[in-house]
Amino acid sequence: MRAFRTPLTTVTGLLASIAAAEVMIVDNDTPTPLQVLMPLSAGIKVLGISTVLGDYDVDAATYEAASCLTPGNLSACIPVYKGAAQPLLLTNDTYQQWQQLYGSIVWQGCWAGDYASPVPTNATYNYDENTGAVQWIMDSVKTSKENVTIVAAGTMTNLALALAQWPEMAEKVKLVIMGGYVDGQIAQATGGDFTNDLYTDFNLMLDPEAAQVALSAPWRELVIVGNISSQIYPTQELFDEIVTVSGGLTAISQNSTFGYVKETVGNGTLPAFNLPFWDEVASFIATYPDLVTESYDAYVSVDTSYASPFYGNLRIVPADLRPKKGVRTSKAKLVTGIDVERFYGNVVNALVRDWSSYCSTGRSTSLMNN
Numbered sequence: 001m002r003a004f005r006t007p008l009t010t011v012t013g014l015l016a017s018i019a020a021a022e023v024m025i026v027d028n029d030t031p032t033p034l035q036v037l038m039p040l041s042a043g044i045k046v047l048g049i050s051t052v053l054g055d056y057d058v059d060a061a062t063y064e065a066a067s068c069l070t071p072g073n074l075s076a077c078i079p080v081y082k083g084a085a086q087p088l089l090l091t092n093d094t095y096q097q098w099q100q101l102y103g104s105i106v107w108q109g110c111w112a113g114d115y116a117s118p119v120p121t122n123a124t125y126n127y128d129e130n131t132g133a134v135q136w137i138m139d140s141v142k143t144s145k146e147n148v149t150i151v152a153a154g155t156m157t158n159l160a161l162a163l164a165q166w167p168e169m170a171e172k173v174k175l176v177i178m179g180g181y182v183d184g185q186i187a188q189a190t191g192g193d194f195t196n197d198l199y200t201d202f203n204l205m206l207d208p209e210a211a212q213v214a215l216s217a218p219w220r221e222l223v224i225v226g227n228i229s230s231q232i233y234p235t236q237e238l239f240d241e242i243v244t245v246s247g248g249l250t251a252i253s254q255n256s257t258f259g260y261v262k263e264t265v266g267n268g269t270l271p272a273f274n275l276p277f278w279d280e281v282a283s284f285i286a287t288y289p290d291l292v293t294e295s296y297d298a299y300v301s302v303d304t305s306y307a308s309p310f311y312g313n314l315r316i317v318p319a320d321l322r323p324k325k326g327v328r329t330s331k332a333k334l335v336t337g338i339d340v341e342r343f344y345g346n347v348v349n350a351l352v353r354d355w356s357s358y359c360s361t362g363r364s365t366s367l368m369n370n
């Protein structure tokens, strides 16, 4: 339980010196608070959240984005923009047809037969209704005085649409994506449905053409988080640590300042159906590039042949054998290791904070007992 204690006590000073000197755009189908709080707690400005279809339909993704900001009173300075509602080429029919040819995808996101929107009836939520996400992404990159990192953790559709209009945008941006699984076939065939899902590149497979446009573009830097993010989970030790440094479950439930803590730990017991810190790991890697402990470089592209069992899957090739004139590839850093202790330390540090005056002061205060 005390495993996080050491990194936590030194967290602020240490992290300030190594956070990326960038501003960030969060582009996602399933925005969660930590994707925003982690960079903010490291002093990185988050320009906004752009939403896209994927696990959720785009309206639900937009609702989720707005909901991430409410407990921290962050809506006034972190705008939300609604993006692509459908893939470039695939339709629900051709998506289903492909599965008839090559086999079912375990998790089918917003096109699953039993998909239900998480948006409550008559819910009201704030987003910028005047500007679409694609235009906003281009405008933000164009006008930013600081280098922009985009953390893309949904389908790549917004990025592909922006690149169609402004191909040179890529050269100005560092792109970090969640997903990009290259070595999971044995696990998928032998591990059961959940493991199969962990190695299914759903974000790429729901819009393969957009994924290829985006992942083969000439980014300033391209980082692919890969299966490392499927290996890092919320743990009971983490929950215990969060509860302890927050002053206990009673304090958490009685004070709305602990809104993010409460949402995260609930009654303090890890849920039985516990999912990895998928997108949060991508945000961590974008925030602290120095805390990547292991990676390799390769040239990447996405299979866009519909008549292929690997339609929408990432392919990697070495530099010397990459196609010179055929399928466009891009150099990427594929991450295989991060400093996991520091990741957990950051989760605690970002959640156990009073964010309520961040928009007016640019600061947040730690709520940790020591």
Ligand SMILES: *[C@@H]1O[C@H](CO)[C@@H](O)[C@H](O)[C@H]1NC(C)=O
Residues within 6 Å of the ligand: 092, 093, 096, 110, 111, 112, 113, 114
């Ligand atoms: C997508 O197709 C499946 C299978 O036909 C269907 O059950 C589902 O309702 C469709 N979803 C949408 C959003 O059209």
Ligand SMILES: *[C@@H]1O[C@H](CO)[C@@H](O)[C@H](O)[C@H]1NC(C)=O
Residues within 6 Å of the ligand: 121, 122
């Ligand atoms: C949603 O709003 C409509 C129109 O205002 C109203 O008739 C309906 O009762 C509301 N539904 C719920 C569940 O609040």
Ligand SMILES: *[C@@H]1O[C@H](CO)[C@@H](O)[C@H](O)[C@H]1NC(C)=O
Residues within 6 Å of the ligand: 021, 145, 146, 147
């Ligand atoms: C942006 O990144 C480039 C390349 O990494 C670097 O040379 C430049 O100094 C950075 N600009 C700012 C404002 O940080």
Ligand SMILES: *[C@@H]1O[C@H](CO)[C@@H](O)[C@H](O)[C@H]1NC(C)=O
Residues within 6 Å of the ligand: 182, 183, 184, 185, 187, 199, 226, 227, 228, 336
């Ligand atoms: C996860 O990815 C790494 C690096 O690509 C690979 O070596 C490893 O086999 C993968 N794990 C599984 C279970 O596929």
Ligand SMILES: *[C@@H]1O[C@H](CO)[C@@H](O)[C@H](O)[C@H]1NC(C)=O
Residues within 6 Å of the ligand: 254, 255, 256, 257, 354, 367
């Ligand atoms: C909630 O916690 C904050 C931070 O510790 C504190 O400033 C505030 O007074 C608390 N509010 C209540 C109602 O206890």
Ligand SMILES: *[C@@H]1O[C@H](CO)[C@@H](O)[C@H](O)[C@H]1NC(C)=O
Residues within 6 Å of the ligand: 266, 267, 268, 269, 270, 271, 272
């Ligand atoms: C606490 O929450 C967990 C996860 O949501 C749930 O499985 C468990 O039943 C809850 N326990 C109590 C005592 O409410």
Ligand SMILES: *[C@@H]1O[C@H](CO)[C@@H](O)[C@H](O)[C@H]1NC(C)=O
Residues within 6 Å of the ligand: 073, 076, 077, 356, 357, 359, 360
């Ligand atoms: C919420 O943020 C606004 C600035 O956007 C600020 O005026 C207000 O005081 C904040 N609310 C609280 C409870 O701190």
